[in-house]
Amino acid sequence: MGVRVIRTLSFPVGELPAPLLGLLAEFRLIVNKSIRIALCKDIRSRHRLTRAAYRTFSAEHAVYKQYIPSAFEVALAVLKVYRRRMRKGKRTSIPFMRRLMLKAENQSYRLDRETGRLRIPIRATEAVQLHVPISEWHRLFLHDSSWELGSMTIVPGKVLLAVRKEAPRPHESTSAIALDTNEDSLDGVIASADIARLVTLPLDGVRQVQTTHFRRRRYLAKRKAHDRRVRRRLLRQDRQRERRVRQRLHRVSKSLVASAKDRQAVIILEDLSLHGAGGRSRRMNRRLSSWPRREIHRQIEYKAAFAGVPIIKVNPQWTSKTCPVCGARRRDRVGKDFVCLACDWEMDRQINAGLNILKTALASNEALARAVRFQPGALRHDVVSPLYDLLALPTGAREEPSGVEPQAGAITSPGL
Numbered sequence: 001m002g003v004r005v006i007r008t009l010s011f012p013v014g015e016l017p018a019p020l021l022g023l024l025a026e027f028r029l030i031v032n033k034s035i036r037i038a039l040c041k042d043i044r045s046r047h048r049l050t051r052a053a054y055r056t057f058s059a060e061h062a063v064y065k066q067y068i069p070s071a072f073e074v075a076l077a078v079l080k081v082y083r084r085r086m087r088k089g090k091r092t093s094i095p096f097m098r099r100l101m102l103k104a105e106n107q108s109y110r111l112d113r114e115t116g117r118l119r120i121p122i123r124a125t126e127a128v129q130l131h132v133p134i135s136e137w138h139r140l141f142l143h144d145s146s147w148e149l150g151s152m153t154i155v156p157g158k159v160l161l162a163v164r165k166e167a168p169r170p171h172e173s174t175s176a177i178a179l180d181t182n183e184d185s186l187d188g189v190i191a192s193a194d195i196a197r198l199v200t201l202p203l204d205g206v207r208q209v210q211t212t213h214f215r216r217r218r219y220l221a222k223r224k225a226h227d228r229r230v231r232r233r234l235l236r237q238d239r240q241r242e243r244r245v246r247q248r249l250h251r252v253s254k255s256l257v258a259s260a261k262d263r264q265a266v267i268i269l270e271d272l273s274l275h276g277a278g279g280r281s282r283r284m285n286r287r288l289s290s291w292p293r294r295e296i297h298r299q300i301e302y303k304a305a306f307a308g309v310p311i312i313k314v315n316p317q318w319t320s321k322t323c324p325v326c327g328a329r330r331r332d333r334v335g336k337d338f339v340c341l342a343c344d345w346e347m348d349r350q351i352n353a354g355l356n357i358l359k360t361a362l363a364s365n366e367a368l369a370r371a372v373r374f375q376p377g378a379l380r381h382d383v384v385s386p387l388y389d390l391l392a393l394p395t396g397a398r399e400e401p402s403g404v405e406p407q408a409g410a411i412t413s414p415g416l
C-alpha cells in the first residue's frame with residue numbers, strides 16, 4: 001500500500017441555517033465534556049473514551065449518533081497537543097474548545113459532487129440542506145472519481161472537505177537533490193552517478209516580504225497595542241503576508257518537485273521537527289519567523305507524494321558545523337563561510353550544510369549510495385548555479401569535471 005495524499009477543499013457558505021448552528025454548539029459541548037472525562041480518567045484512545053462516555057452522551061444529546069465518535073476524536077486530538085506541551089514543560093491551560101464546529105465523517109453527510117448539494121443530518125429524523133459553491137478548482141477533485149471524499153468540518157461561514165487519493169509509488173532514484181532550507185533560498189547539491197553540482201534555489205523574495213512586514217508590525221504594536229482597531233489591522237496584515245509568502249513558495253515547491261520528477265531524483269531535506277539540537281536553532285530563533293521554512297517543506301512534501309517523488313529527511317544536527325570532506329566539527333559560531341580547521345576546506349555555510357545533508361542521507365541509505373557518487377572534495381571550486389539552469393541541461397550529460405562552468409549556450413531558460 002502506498003501513501004495517501006490528502007487535500008482540503010474550502011467552500012464559503014455564508015450564514016449557516018439555525019438548526020445547523022445549534023448542532024455546532026451541541027458538538028462543541030460534547031467535545032468539551034469528552035475532554036474533561038478523558039483528562040480525569042487519563043484516557044488516550046477512542047475505544048476507551050467510547051466505553052466511558054458514549055452511552056451517557058447519546059442519552060443526553062439529541063444529535064445524529066455518528067457525531068459522538070467524531071467528537072471523541074476531536075477531543076483526543078486537542079488533548080494530545082495539550083499533553084505534548086505539558087511534557088515539554090511549556091505553559092498551557094486546561095484545554096477547552098471555544099470555536100463552533102462540527103466534524104462529520106464521510107458516512108454521515110451526503111454530497112452531490114456535480115451540483116454541490118450537501119445534506120447534513122441533525123438528528124435521526126432531521127437534516128439540513130446546504131449548497132456549496134463548486135469552483136473550477138474544486139471541480140478538478142470532485143469530478144475525478146479517483147479522489148475519495150473524507151471527513152468534513154463545518155465552521156461558521158465555511159465548509160472544509162478533505163479529499164484523498166492513493167499516491168503513486170515513489171520512483172527509483174537515479175539522482176539526489178539535497179537542500180538546506182534558509183530564509184531566502186534552498187541551498188545544496190544535486191548529484192547523480194556521474195556528476196555533482198552546487199545549486200541554489202531562491203525563494204523569490206520571501207525574506208523581503210517577511211522583513212518589511214515585521215518591521216511595520218512592530219512599529220504599530222509598540223505605539224497602539226491596546227487599540228482594538230489596530231490589533232485587528234495587525235491580524236489582517238498577518239494574513240495578507242502569509243498569503244503572499246505562500247504564493248511565492250508554491251511557485252518554488254512546484255517547480256522543484258517537477259524537476260525532481262523529470263530527473264528521477266530524490267529530494268533530501270532537514271527534518272525540521274528535530275530542530276531543537278545543534279547550533280542551528282539559536283541562529284533561527286534570532287530570526288523573525290521560521291514559518292516559511294516549515295511551510296515550504298509542507299508544500300514540497302505533499303506535492304512530492306502526489307507526484308511519486310521520494311523524500312528523505314535527515315537530522316539537521318551539526319549539518320552547518322561539520323566539514324563534509326574530513327568530518328571535523330566546529331563548536332564555535334560559523335560565519336558566512338564554513339572554514340574547516342582540520343583540512344583546508346572552505347565553503348559558503350548554507351551550501352556546506354546542503355552537502356552534509358546529502359552525506360547524512362547517503363550514509364543511511366544503501367540503495368541511494370549505490371546510485372549516487374558523491375565526493376564533496378571535488379566540488380571545492382564549483383560555481384553555485386541556480387537549480388533550474390542545471391536542470392535544463394540534458395540528462396546524463398557528458399562527463400563534466402567539477403569546477404568547469406557549463407557553457408553559456410547550454411543553459412536554456414528555466415521555463416518552469
Ligand SMILES: [Zn+2]
Pocket residue numbers: 323324325326327328340341342343344345
Ligand atoms: Zn575538513
